[in-house]
Amino acid sequence: MSLTPEIKLELLRKMLRARLFEEKIVAVYAAQDMKTPVHLYLGQEAVAAGVSQHLNADDYMFSTHRNHGHALCKGADMKPLAAELYGRAAGCAKGKGGSMHFVDVSKGCLGTSAIVGGSIPLAAGAALAIKQKGQAGRLAVTYFGDGASDEGVLQETLNFAALHRLPVLFACENNFYATNSPQKARHAEGLICKRAEAFGIPGVLVDGNDAEAVYGAAGKAVEHIRAGQGPYFLEFRTYRWKGHVGPDCDWEQGCRPKEEYFEWVKRCPVESYINKLTADGVLKGTALAQLKAGIADEIAEAWAFAKAAPYPAAEELFTDVY
């Protein structure tokens, strides 16, 4: 799939927006005024960027506890996200969801589940609604990890989605760890995408650290789904840099081999793409610095907005239910 320079720069912008947002979280987290457990997406940004490049605002997106990058790449407004991290009334979920539950309905981000595998059937349900309402061309995407592939609910959903040819994209981010349990300790068969094939759904393995590979594979999948040919399954091999939760690197605690970690850091999806675009002459002069500065400004504004925003009033405890 040939890529225009505009799309290449947009892929980079999406990745950088997710990257810098979370680097800011890492930088401020020790202050302990962001009182919410953070499951960081650092290292996996190419997946959300490459998939989102094919999505429209009215395509539905469901995600997980590790959702910051998914929401940002889908186009979510950063200010309410930052305010949500600080538990403020101006947060995207009015301070009721926290880091694990980003939402932005205007961009199709319908919410996330912090129960592993929990939002997979919700996306298929959204796809069922699309089908029932005759909204051809629209789709739903669900992001989940290799850990969620162990859940029965994935197999239940794959079967139903295939049976009804639902317009849903299963985006499995295989970062090789379910919390701290490595994939090889959990799976006899290493290719998760093969399971989709058993249900009659195309299942494709993709290099999840290569933004253009993700873009290409997701493009084919989305085209297939929008044409009414039913669901599609992509397995993105990638790597999470931080521990399961929190701003620290868990290889320091012995959770993962140090060598493995550094091998993957060398394959940083953002740095490697910057190098590629620079070598290709797409990224010239001060373009990168300008891109980063623009995002840094957005982050500074979002943080200022969040920290100035009031906490929810006491009566908010009892609203948005019943």
Place this chain on the structure above:
Amino acid sequence: MPWTKVLIDQQDLEAAQKAGLRNISYRAALLEAQRQLLRSRPEVYLIGEGIDDAGGVFGSTAGLAAEFGPSRVMDTPIAENGLTGIAAGSAMCGLRPIFIHMRMDFLPMCLDQIANHAAKWRYMTGGAVTCPLVIRSIIGRGWGSAAQHSQALHGLFTHFAGLKVAVPATPYDAKGLLAAAVNDGNPVMFCEHRWLYDFKGYVPEEAYEVPFGKAVVRKEGSDVTIVAVSLMVYEAVKAARELEAEGISVEVIDPRTIKPLDLAAILASVKKTGRLVVADAGNLMTGISAEIAAQVAEKGFEYLKAPVLRVGLPDTPTPASPALEADFYPGVEDIKRAARRLAGGKA
């Protein structure tokens, strides 16, 4: 009023027929409610394993698949949790699913999607995304159905913030509460006792809603209040009639929904009688009977002339043998015993 009346026996039914009232069964009331909802709201659909069978979930969906087709009356694989999530996701995107289970015993299979997802989504998204999912399931005894085809877990679901729970006892309430559940906008657990399906009562032909959180007085009385849930409404009214002959005047309250619970109506009755029996079709242990007793103790202690008594299922799985079932399931006699114990010292 005809819609508050519980028809206990043939004599009641004949009297109601003589009065020219339209009397239909609980199953027919459910069927009529769903047909009207499917006709009036294109976003409503029914989903569940075997709901398009000839039997039609004990007759409550019979003929609907033929009338509305497979996309509105959708058979499913046996995948309770996944399908609950799919129904919930469709509800988040504008549909109004009614997910139907032949047995409530299957709902623990879907507890993750019900309790962690459907119940929480609206709150967790700060009100941005709602989940108007209705789950119909059948509770209660069959015939030697044993421990996995008989449970009445309605009380369990009241524990999860974000869910509403309806326990209609009469055909009138079955129809009106189901319409209210679908139109409510929140996830609703709709619990139907299997033994109620043949019971008849007054049901108007036109569509109507019964509001959630409004109890009804099934019989007035002055000595003892019996709050009765689901099938126990009938047992309580029977008991009340028999106790009348012994000089004990019993008031029977049917909460109709246990979440929201019409505590005000219960307290008003207890204020009058000073005595309370709670009769539930579910387990006593941390069941809805325990919750009602606790709330009355907290908010109406000064009205009570005697301790609150409860009638419900013992803390054991359901047995199969009729000999054991007879002891397992409480009924009229247990309610009468409890009421007599409380009213024994009535001044």
